[in-house]
Amino acid sequence: MLQEVMQVLPKSIEEAASRYIHSSANYLEEIRIRVDRQIEFIVNNRPYFHPYIATKEDALFILNKLSHFSIYMIEEELKKGYVTIEGGHRVGLAGKVITENGRVKVIRDVTSFNIRIAKQKIGIANKLIPFLHERKWMNTVLIGPPQTGKTTMVRDLARIMSLGVAEQRIQPVKVGIVDERSEIAGSVKGVPQHTFGTRLDVLDSCPKAEGMMMMIRSMSPDIIVVDEVGRQEDCDAVLEAVNAGVHVVMTVHGYDIEDLKKRPTIRELLNLEVFQRFIVLSNQNGPGTIKTIYNEAHKRIYTQQAVEGDVI
Structure with a gap:
C-alpha cells in the first residue's frame, strides 16, 4: 500500500x-x-x-x-x-x-x-453524468478551494469521457489532458499512472495555454481537460479551443460562481457564455462534496441537501 x-x-x-x-x-x-x-x-x-x-x-x-x-x-x-x-x-x-x-x-x-498522496477514486464523477451530458458533453468548470477534490473529480471525468458509458449509450470521445503540474494523469516519463480509457492523450509538464493549442493542432481532441485555469493566456486559450469546436472541462480556485465573476480573466469567459455547467465542490462531508451545480444562465439546478453522505 x-x-x-x-x-x-x-x-x-x-x-x-x-x-x-x-x-x-x-x-x-x-x-x-x-x-x-x-x-x-x-x-x-x-x-x-x-x-x-x-x-x-x-x-x-x-x-x-x-x-x-x-x-x-x-x-x-x-x-x-x-x-x-x-x-x-x-x-x-x-x-x-x-x-x-x-x-x-x-x-x-x-x-x-x-x-x-495521489488518489484515483473510480466512479467519483458518476453522479455528475446526468448534469454534464445531454447528447454531448458540456463545457464545464469545477470550482472549489484547495483540497476539495477538484483534481480527483476532473481525473475521473476524463476517464469516463474516454471510456464512454455503455449502459447510458454514451460513446467514448477523444480526450486530451494538458497536465502542467503532472497532477491529473500523474505521468512518469510521459506515461499516465492513473487509469483512463483508450481514447486519451496527455501533454505532461506543459504550460496550459501553449499545451491546449498544441493538443488541438496535433491530436484533434473532442474534449480538453485542464487544471487550475486563471491567467489571461490560459483563458485566451480556452476561448480559442471552444471557438475551434473543442469542448473544455477545467478547474478553478474559488468558493462559488460569484468568486469567478470578480476575476477579470474568468469573468470574460462568463460574459461570453462559454460554459454550460458550473460544479461547486466543498469538503463539508469530505473532499468531493457537491455543493451546487449551476447552468449556463448561472441558475442553480442542484443544491446540496442537508443530509449526511452527499459525497461523490
Missing part, C-alpha cells in the same frame, strides 16, 4: 510514517517533512505531528531517491518546485531558490518536502 511513497523515505521516517500510511491510506492526504522539525501528516484535512525530528541526512536521502542519485536528472523539476513519482504522487520542494535573470534557475539546499 503506497509502496511508491515508502520507497523514497529513509528508514527513520518510514518507521514513523508506517502506521499513518497503512491505517489511513484512504484518508492520508500529505506527508510534510521539514529539516529540524517534526514530521506532519495531513489526514482528513487535519494535521498530526510525529515527534521524530527530520535531519539534513533525511533530506539528502529523499533527494537521492527522487533523482535516482543524479540530481541533474531532476534539474527541470527542481525549477518547478516538485517531482512526480511512480503512482502519480507529487513531491513538492522548498529551500533556497537560485534565480537567473529574474527567473528560477533551481532550488538548492532543499529543506522541506510535501508528499501529496
Whole structure:
C-alpha cells in the first residue's frame, strides 16, 4: 500500500510514517517533512505531528531517491518546485531558490518536502453524468478551494469521457489532458499512472495555454481537460479551443460562481457564455462534496441537501 511513497523515505521516517500510511491510506492526504522539525501528516484535512525530528541526512536521502542519485536528472523539476513519482504522487520542494535573470534557475539546499498522496477514486464523477451530458458533453468548470477534490473529480471525468458509458449509450470521445503540474494523469516519463480509457492523450509538464493549442493542432481532441485555469493566456486559450469546436472541462480556485465573476480573466469567459455547467465542490462531508451545480444562465439546478453522505 503506497509502496511508491515508502520507497523514497529513509528508514527513520518510514518507521514513523508506517502506521499513518497503512491505517489511513484512504484518508492520508500529505506527508510534510521539514529539516529540524517534526514530521506532519495531513489526514482528513487535519494535521498530526510525529515527534521524530527530520535531519539534513533525511533530506539528502529523499533527494537521492527522487533523482535516482543524479540530481541533474531532476534539474527541470527542481525549477518547478516538485517531482512526480511512480503512482502519480507529487513531491513538492522548498529551500533556497537560485534565480537567473529574474527567473528560477533551481532550488538548492532543499529543506522541506510535501508528499501529496495521489488518489484515483473510480466512479467519483458518476453522479455528475446526468448534469454534464445531454447528447454531448458540456463545457464545464469545477470550482472549489484547495483540497476539495477538484483534481480527483476532473481525473475521473476524463476517464469516463474516454471510456464512454455503455449502459447510458454514451460513446467514448477523444480526450486530451494538458497536465502542467503532472497532477491529473500523474505521468512518469510521459506515461499516465492513473487509469483512463483508450481514447486519451496527455501533454505532461506543459504550460496550459501553449499545451491546449498544441493538443488541438496535433491530436484533434473532442474534449480538453485542464487544471487550475486563471491567467489571461490560459483563458485566451480556452476561448480559442471552444471557438475551434473543442469542448473544455477545467478547474478553478474559488468558493462559488460569484468568486469567478470578480476575476477579470474568468469573468470574460462568463460574459461570453462559454460554459454550460458550473460544479461547486466543498469538503463539508469530505473532499468531493457537491455543493451546487449551476447552468449556463448561472441558475442553480442542484443544491446540496442537508443530509449526511452527499459525497461523490
